[in-house]
Amino acid sequence: MPNRSQRSALYKSHPELILNLGSCLAVLAIVAIVSYLVMRERSNIELSAARSASNIVQLIESDIVRNVELYDLSLLGLIQAAKQPHLQTLPAELRQQVYFNQAFTTPVRGDILLLDAQGNVAADSTSVVPRQAKFADSNVFQAHRQSPDTGLVISPPFKARLGSLNWCISFSRRISGANGEFLGVAAGAMRLSYFTDLFTRLDIGRDSSINLLNTDGVLLARQSSNPDDPLIGANFSDRPNFKRLLADGKGSFAGHSGSSGKAKLYTFARVAELPLIVVVARSADEIFASWRRTALLVSCATGVLCIGILWLTLLLGRELRRRHSAEQDLAELAATDSLTGLANRRQLDQVLRREWARAQRNHRPLAVLMVDVDHFKAFNERHGHPGGDEALREVAAAIGRSIRRPADLAARYGGEEFLVVLPETERHGAQTLAERIRSTVETLPPFGDDCVPVTVSIGIGCYTPGAQQDLATLLGCADDALYCAKRNGRNRVETAT
Numbered sequence: 001m002p003n004r005s006q007r008s009a010l011y012k013s014h015p016e017l018i019l020n021l022g023s024c025l026a027v028l029a030i031v032a033i034v035s036y037l038v039m040r041e042r043s044n045i046e047l048s049a050a051r052s053a054s055n056i057v058q059l060i061e062s063d064i065v066r067n068v069e070l071y072d073l074s075l076l077g078l079i080q081a082a083k084q085p086h087l088q089t090l091p092a093e094l095r096q097q098v099y100f101n102q103a104f105t106t107p108v109r110g111d112i113l114l115l116d117a118q119g120n121v122a123a124d125s126t127s128v129v130p131r132q133a134k135f136a137d138s139n140v141f142q143a144h145r146q147s148p149d150t151g152l153v154i155s156p157p158f159k160a161r162l163g164s165l166n167w168c169i170s171f172s173r174r175i176s177g178a179n180g181e182f183l184g185v186a187a188g189a190m191r192l193s194y195f196t197d198l199f200t201r202l203d204i205g206r207d208s209s210i211n212l213l214n215t216d217g218v219l220l221a222r223q224s225s226n227p228d229d230p231l232i233g234a235n236f237s238d239r240p241n242f243k244r245l246l247a248d249g250k251g252s253f254a255g256h257s258g259s260s261g262k263a264k265l266y267t268f269a270r271v272a273e274l275p276l277i278v279v280v281a282r283s284a285d286e287i288f289a290s291w292r293r294t295a296l297l298v299s300c301a302t303g304v305l306c307i308g309i310l311w312l313t314l315l316l317g318r319e320l321r322r323r324h325s326a327e328q329d330l331a332e333l334a335a336t337d338s339l340t341g342l343a344n345r346r347q348l349d350q351v352l353r354r355e356w357a358r359a360q361r362n363h364r365p366l367a368v369l370m371v372d373v374d375h376f377k378a379f380n381e382r383h384g385h386p387g388g389d390e391a392l393r394e395v396a397a398a399i400g401r402s403i404r405r406p407a408d409l410a411a412r413y414g415g416e417e418f419l420v421v422l423p424e425t426e427r428h429g430a431q432t433l434a435e436r437i438r439s440t441v442e443t444l445p446p447f448g449d450d451c452v453p454v455t456v457s458i459g460i461g462c463y464t465p466g467a468q469q470d471l472a473t474l475l476g477c478a479d480d481a482l483y484c485a486k487r488n489g490r491n492r493v494e495t496a497t
Contacts, residue, residue, distance in 0.1 A: 015324070016317045023313035027306045034302045038295050042288065046265065049287045050252040053267035053280040056202055056210065060278045063198060064212075064271050067190070071171040072152055074100070074112055075186040079175050082114055082123075082186070092128050100125040110168055110189040115141065117184050121162075131162050135185075144174040144185050154275055156218050157233050160189060167192040167232045169220060192221045192232060199223030207262065207283035215275040217242050241266060245277060254284065337412040339389055340396035348411035348419060355423045356463075356471045363465040367430035369420035370459040370478040371399065371437065374490040376416040379447075379454070387447055391454055392416060398440040402433065419478075427462045427495060434458040434493040442491065455491035457482060462496070 081087055081099050090098065100112055100123075114123035119136025135141050140155045155170040172187035192212075199210040200223050209224035217237030236242040239258045245251075245268045252267045263284035270277055335347035343351070352368075359366040373379075373395055380388040392412075399410045399418055413419040420437070422430055441456045459482030461474045477496035485494040 016320050019313060019317055019320065023309055027309055030302060030306060030309075034298060038298060041294070042291055045287060045291050046254075049265055049282055050267055053204075053252070053265070053282055054269075056204065056280050057267055057269045057278050059202075060195075060198065060210065060212075061269055061271050064195075064274070064276060064278070067194075068152075068154075068171065068271075068274060071112075071188045071190065072173075075152075075171060075173045075188055078112060078114055078123075078186045079173060082175055082184070096123065096125075096128050099123050110191050110194075111162070112186070112188040113162075115185045115187060117145075117182055119185075122184065133161050135161070135187075140170060140172055140187070141185055144172065145182050148174060148176055148180055148182075150174060154214070156214065156216065157192060157220050195221035196223055204280065204282060205286045207286060208264075209281045211279040211281065213242070213277045213279065215246065215277065217246075220276070245279060257281070337396075340393055340412050340418075342396050342400065342418070343409055343411035345411070345414065348409070348413065348421070351409045351411075351421055352471060355421055356474075358423065359463060359465070364424045365426045365465060366463040366474070367422040367425040367427070368461045368474060368478045369422065369430065369434050369437070370413070370461070370475075370482040371395075371418040371420065371456050372458075372482055372486070373416040374455045374457055374486075375452075379450075382450060383447060391447060394444055395441055395454065395456065398444060399437050402437045402440050426464075427460070430460045430462060431493060431495060434460055438491065438493055457485040457490045458493045459483070459485055460493065460495040 078099055087095055087098060099114065112125040113121050113130075113135075115135055116122045119134050119138075119141050121130040121133055121135075124130040140153055143153060144150055151173070153170075153172050155172070157167050157169055160166065160168050168189040168191055170187050170189050172185050175183040175186060177183050195212050199221065202210060202223070204210060204223075209222055211219060212221040213219055213236065217235050217239070219232055219234045219236065221232065236258070241255050241258060244253065244255075245266065248268075250269045252265065254263065254265050256262065257264050265282040265284055265287060266279060267282070268277060268279040335343055337344040355366060358364070373391070376388065376391075379391060383391070396410070396412065396418065399420065403410055403420065407423050408425075409421045411419050411421070420433070422433065425433075438456055438458055442453055444454055446453055459478045459480065461476075461478030461481060463469055463474050481494040481496040485492045488494065
């Protein structure tokens with residue numbers, strides 16, 4: 001992991017990269033935090049909806065259990081009374097009152113019948129004179145006749161044979177004699193509209209429903225505003241959702257309706273030990289409607305904020321680029337000679353110290369070329385200072401063209417003198433480059449009507465690894481070689497010995 005100084009150097013060298021990276025991380029952090037909060041709010045809403053539906057399920061379950069218990073008590077009372085032979089001597093009206101609990105058997109719920117061993121109506125809770133009907137062919141009656149241990153039987157939904165009860169379910173018990181012989185059946189019919197009225201009083205919203213099914217998957221009651229929903233008596237035993245709630249017994253899960261294909265939140269419970277299941281199916285669209293609006297608003301606000309951060313980052317990055325470019329321009333101006341375009345004396349001193357230290361450290365050779373324009377004072381007198389400046393620019397350009405390696409440096413040393421620094425260059429290589437510079441300058445076109453070409457004299461100073469020498473000595477050697485070239489006729493290259 002980079003230390004503090006390394007991080008500081010990285011920031012100084014790549015400020016825009018650090019800025020962009022920081023902004024992207026900030027945007028990602030904002031998006032991650034907002035996404036987490038939004039999804040947590042969704043989970044809370046789903047949990048709250050499941051709790052609300054569970055309360056409704058428990059309320060309905062309690063009401064169903066209470067009604068079943070009342071029916072069962074009435075049936076047990078009817079069976080007990082039917083076994084009393086002296087009741088047959090009572091007047092019909094009094095006998096009916098003894099048989100049936102008038103406080104419970106109201107038209108809202110249904111009626112209770114006493115059937116004899118042949119399936120005929122022996123007593124009727126709604127009439128002193130029993131209504132005539134025969135139930136010997138019904139599956140429930142046959143089940144009681146064949147098995148003495150059936151207990152309380154809840155039938156599938158059926159259309160009532162007597163009266164106008166419409167869809168009903170029945171609760172029935174077998175009446176057995178002292179020796180276990182079959183004497184008949186006590187049966188109570190319960191209107192399924194009672195459950196529908198109960199469900200209607202519970203507001204669960206549009207596209208949601210409350211359902212009562214038996215364990216065979218038959219729909220007994222339903223409250224829903226959708227006219228296309230399945231009708232009473234529809235069978236759901238082959239639906240995956242029913243198989244799941246039948247296996248779990250109680251709980252909640254999210255799924256899709258097998259009828260409409262819409263997303264639903266199902267909350268369900270088995271009614272005590274009875275073969276009945278209460279299911280509340282809440283529409284996911286309704287549950288998450290307010291959450292979707294909030295999520296959309298928060299997402300838009302977060303998007304605007306993130307776009308704003310990125311936009312400001314781009315603006316700041318542009319300003320950093322401009323500042324960096326301006327600093328580079330200033331640094332280049334500070335290191336460049338304004339007349340010749342080569343490195344100035346300040347830049348030359350820095351490079352010389354750096355290359356000298358590197359040569360000492362790595363035990364590598366170093367060469368310097370001292371270049372001086374011949375007879376420059378006389379040239380200035382002939383062409384004036386503008387002409388002299390132009391000649392210096394042309395010589396500087398020729399020196400710059402002759403240098404091929406990026407590490408080499410050509411600089412103006414002062415006046416008409418130039419210095420070329422050649423890292424890792426031995427004597428032969430320095431001589432070759434010096435001769436190239438000399439010949440390039442010599443081939444420059446003449447200035448005006450002057451028939452005398454511009455030439456340069458070059459002195460070479462070389463450092464050999466292991467020699468007892470310092471930088472000042474190296475420059476002094478190059479300067480001595482330069483004056484040797486001038487004494488020997490100028491327009492030539494000399495190397496210090």
